[in-house]
Amino acid sequence: MGFFKKTKKRTPLIESIKTKKKPFYRRRRWKIFFVALAVIIIIISGLAYYVLKSSSNIFENGISSMSLIRSLVGGKTETLKGENADRINILVTGMGGPSHKGGYLTDSIMLVSIQPKEKKMAMISVPRDLLAPIPDHKENKINSAFVSGRNEYYNQNCTKKRSSDCAKNAMSAGAALSVQTIEDITGQTIPYYINVEFDGFEKIIDALGGVDVYVDKAIYDTSFPAEDMLHYSTFSISAGMHHLDGATALKYARSRETTSDFDRAARQQKLLVAVKEKAASTNFLSNPATILNIFNSLTGSLYTNFSPTEIKSLVEIAKEVDKSNFISKVLSTASDSLLINANINGTYYLQPKSGDFKQIQKFVADIFNQKKAVAVEIASGAKLTSAEIASIAKDLKKDTSANFTVTTGSDYKNTLAQTAIYDYSDGSKADVMQNLKQKYNATVVKKTKTASITVDFYIVIGENYSAN
Incomplete structure (x- = not known):
């Protein structure tokens, strides 16, 4: 039959699907x-x-990041130890860390105390060269307490069993001995500690986007340790307002060649205030990404016995402390301070002026009752005689609301109908400013401090002034 063409036998559709190969x-x-x-x-x-x-690795008792975020962002706050007694004490120490020579010696030692009800914060820096009894060890410089506690634990427990947990426990032991030593010399109970290594300090400031700091005196240090720790480099910074990144802030905190350990301690306190102000302004606890960025960058560089919920409580309390309620003190050898220089067998030390630590303990106990030191210059803007200006200055020195240092200046360039107060304190002495404003019935002009300004307030007496 020629009508039909031969066709290939068709493969059933299902079978075709099963056997068809995919392209390579x-x-x-x-x-x-x-x-x-x-x-x-x-x-x-x-x-x-x-x-x-x-x-x-940051928290003494260990904590996962998810728990950390839950605690800080959405978790409840926790009553801090000392909060009910209206005094929370925290020992803050800083050190170089294992990559530095003498890396476990605490170069920075600061007792931070907070009064939650009064919304005040005090920082007392303890110099590293202070000769102190270290519990269960020989009397030594106080900065050796941490390394003594750390090394004792490490040598007894970690030489044969090396692990990150053992190393962390050794750091906790060092912190515990530091706390005990500071408790003994200050007479305070200190339930909390924060230990930061140099690179951790740098990372905190960078994570916050830098901090703004007013530099009182220019620094030119040609003997600042270089990064290789074998040579020296030059660190310099001019007087005035600066925005500091982590690396520059660390140099500013550590430099001492052209100043002193006491000046350095004061700069460290200033940086701590700046960090607090920046953290409060950025509200970092509401941002989980920022929290993780900060804490993950600090692994191995920061150790604390705060729990995450306690950190949340601490931040909430610290946010309420106004800059004008900060008290900064450095134990030093100044004429009105409590320490003296000593040379024992060729080694430099600092010792209590009274021979024991009782005066220091009283000073620390009364820290929130001390008056602020305030520098004032008074000038005439109302054609007053020099004798009249001197009388006004003498009267202010008698004012017991603060420890006033008062100088008199040249007549103001213009005659003022009303007394004017030029406020260079950057808000740190707002309570004093309000008292002066009321005392002199004055207007207040807020000014930015420059290197040539050495006072907190410049008062120009106007025609409205009355000695009565």
Whole structure:
């Protein structure tokens, strides 16, 4: 039959689907996809482990990052030890860390006390050369307490069993001995500690985007340790307002060649206030990404026995402390201070002026009752005689609301109908400013301090002034 053409036998549709092979390039594309997916999962798992491990290395009792975020962002606050008695004490120490020579000697020692009800904060810096009894060890410079406690634990427990947990426990032991030593010389109970290594301090400031600090005196230090720790470099900064990144802030805090340990302690306090102000202004606790960025960058560089919920409470309390309610003190050898220089067998030390620590203990106990030191210059803007200006200055010196240092200046360039107060205190002495404003029935002009200004307030007496 020639009418019909021969045709191939058709394969059933279902069978065709089963046996049809996929093109090679498609199979390869799917393999690449699954390999990439596996790699991504491994990377994410590794990062998650790193994040969890990092935050647990900061807190003495260990904590996961997820718990950290829950505690800081949405968690409840916790009553801090000392809060009910209206005095929370924290020992803050700073050191170079293992990459530095003498890295476990605490170069910075500061007792921070907070009065939550009064919304005040005091910082008392203890010089590292102070000769002090270290519990269960020989009398030594106070900066050796941490390394003594740390090394004793490490040598007894970690030489045969080296682990990150053992190393962390050794750091906790060092902090505990530091706390006990400071408790003995100050007479205070100190339930909390924060220990920061140099690179951790730098990372905190960078994570906050830098801090703004007013530099009182220019620094030119040609003997600042270089990064290789074998040579010296030059660090210089001019007087005036500066925005400091972490590296510059660390140099500003550490430099002492052209100043002194006491000046350095005062600069460290100023930086601590700046960090507090910046943290409060950025409200970092509301941002989980910022929290993780800060805490993960600090792994191995910061140690504390605060829990996350206690940190949240601390931040909330500190936010309420106004800059005008900060008290900054440095134990020093100044004529009105409590320490003296000593040379014992060729080694330089500092010792209590009274021979024991009772005066220091009283000073620390009464820190919130001390008056602020305020520098004032008074000038005439109302054609007053020099004798009349001197009389006004003498009267202000008798004012018991603060410890006033008063000088008199040349007549103001213009005659003023009303007394004017030029406020250079940057808000740190707002309560004093209000008293002066009321005392002289004055207007207040807020000014930015420059290197040539050495006073907190410049008062120009106007025609409205009355001695009565």
